[in-house]
Amino acid sequence: MPEIAEVARAVHYIRKSLVGKTLAVVKAQDDANVFGKVGTSAAEFQKALTGKKVEGAGQQGKYFWMIMSSPPHPVFHFGMTGWFHIRGQDSYYYRSKNEDEEEVWPPRFSKFSLQTAGEPKVEAAFTDSRRFSRIRLVNCIAEAIRDTSPLKENGPDPVLDKDILTAEWLEQKLNKKQVPIKALLLDQANISGIGNWVGSVTLTFTSIRLFDYELSKMPLLFHSCDEILYNARLHPEQYSNTFTSEEIKRLHTSMMYICQTAVDLLADSSKFPDNWMFKHRWGKGKKDGPAALPNGEKITFLTVGGRTSCVVPSVQKKTGAVAGDMKKRSTSSDSGDVKDVPVNKQSLRKRKAAVATKSEETDEDITERKKVKARSRKPIQVKEEILDDDAGDISIKAGKLTKEKTSKSTESKATEDIAAIRPTRRSSRQTKPVVPL
Structure with missing residues (x-):
């Protein structure tokens, strides 16, 4: 799932190519998931944007929007595989199988396409192969976009809201909850933009078959949450209310550094620092891939609730209580074989059916699910x-x-x-x- 840095890249290209231009042509394809699940339709979207001028663009975590000359304004969420394309530009970072390959326009799986008035014309499109993205219209003044749903239900942005997301604020947030620290960081209601994209999807860049969709070009995404915890030297499954003030300060410093650096580099992973775990974690699943950092420190993977966490045990030591029922896949120091550590099998069996559905949920789905409370029948x-x-x-x-x-x-x-x-x-x-x- 595109995270804070990838969304910042999309916003950068919108500002660069569309701001200040009038949308002469808007074509949208109706989609019951992308538009319908948030109370919008393709026809409404098309009508709301046609003839309007793009005056700006903004972001909060994984959400971004375009500011139009008059309300309503479109607000977007990429979901799992959504992306915003600008024709003729590398609006997202990828490695192409054929650099000379002719660009197909509009791109496959387009949900809408735009064309500006005047010369030179600019064309843009929003695509999503798996239809987990969301496109909605918010009818408010531009300054109030962040005060409307769904943005108001999300936590502060580590890059934009440094005055709110202080070390003291973070310590209070962690001490109020007793959940694994990684779960707290991934919850968008706490902090916006930090994510955990499934690494196996980003391993191959030339040709990927994903749920019957062939993606010849994939953006290179990174696990901001794993990188933050590795840099802070904290174990991902340790409970949030068991960290010392010094450890929380390290977490805050790491969060600010990782998110700001990734955003400044517009998610261009080729420019990420060499000491980031991102550069070495992709050995997972590769026959001859590295199972350690360049300095020899072992890399292991923990699977909890269907989510994979990348951990360097020699660096990320447990200093407090950790979540139970963990399936740990570690590399043996002798043979290099992957071993499974016995866990509570009954607990895992009960969660297996839910994991498949849960792993498909986006932040949008999780937010909506939290709002709906089951009523007990008398x-x-x-x-x-x-x-x-x-x-x-x-x-x-x-x-x-x-x-x-x-x-x-x-x-x-x-x-x-x-x-x-x-x-x-x-x-x-x-x-x-x-x-x-």
């Missing part, structure tokens, strides 16, 4: 009232046993009739009443 209870008074004729009315005044001579007959028509435990059918001889 069981319907049928009360039976049997009165033990000496006198009274018992009759059945609307599922309730009641009594009426009558003579003692008829009491035994009424009691027999009720016993005969009352349902048994094994069957809801009524038996024939006993008729006295």
Whole structure:
């Protein structure tokens, strides 16, 4: 999933190519997921942008938007495989199989395309092969975009909100929760923009088949969360409220450094520092790939809840309680074979079915799921009232046993009739009443 740095790259190219230009042609393809799930349609999007001038662009974490000459303004989320293309420009960083390959336009899996008025014309398109991206319209002034949903439900941006996301703020946030530190950092409600893209997808750049879609060009993405924790020398599964003030300061410094550097470099991984774990982690899954950093420190992978964490145990030591039920895949120092450490199998089996669906969730889906709370249904209870008074004729009315005044001579007959028509435990059918001889 594109994270803070990749989104910053997209915003950079929007500002460079579209800001100050009027959108003469807007073509959108209706998509029940991309548009429909956030209450927008392709027709509404097309109408809202056609003839408008792009006056700016902004970002908060994984969300970004274009500021139009008048509301509404489009707000975007890339989901798993979304991207914003500018025709004729390398708007995202990738390694192409054929550098001389002619660009296909509009690109495959386009959700909308734009063309500016005047000369030179600029063409742009938004693509998404897996349809987890979201495109919505927000009807507010430009200055209030961050104060509307879904942005207002997200935490501060490590690059844009340094005045909010201080070391003191982070310490308070960590101490209020008892969750693995990585889970806290990945929750966009806490901090915006930090992510955990599945590494196996980004290993091959020439030709990838992903869920029946062939992606000949993939952006090179990095795990900002793993990089932050490695740089801070913290274990990803240690509970958030077990870190010392000194460790939290290291985490804050690492977060600011990693996010700012990646954004400044516009997610161009070829320019990332050589001492970043990103440069060496891709040995996972490769037959002859490295299983260690250049200095010899071993790299291991922890799989927790369907998410993979890259860890250097000699650097990221556990200094407090850690989450249980972990499946650890580590490299043996003798043979280099991958071994599985026994865990609570029953717990893992129960979570297996949920993991497949959970791994497909985007931040959008998680935010919506948190908003919806299941309501418990109260069981319907049928009360039976049997009165033990000496006198009274018992009759059945609307599922309730009641009594009426009558003579003692008829009491035994009424009691027999009720016993005969009352349902048994094994069957809801009524038996024939006993008729006295």
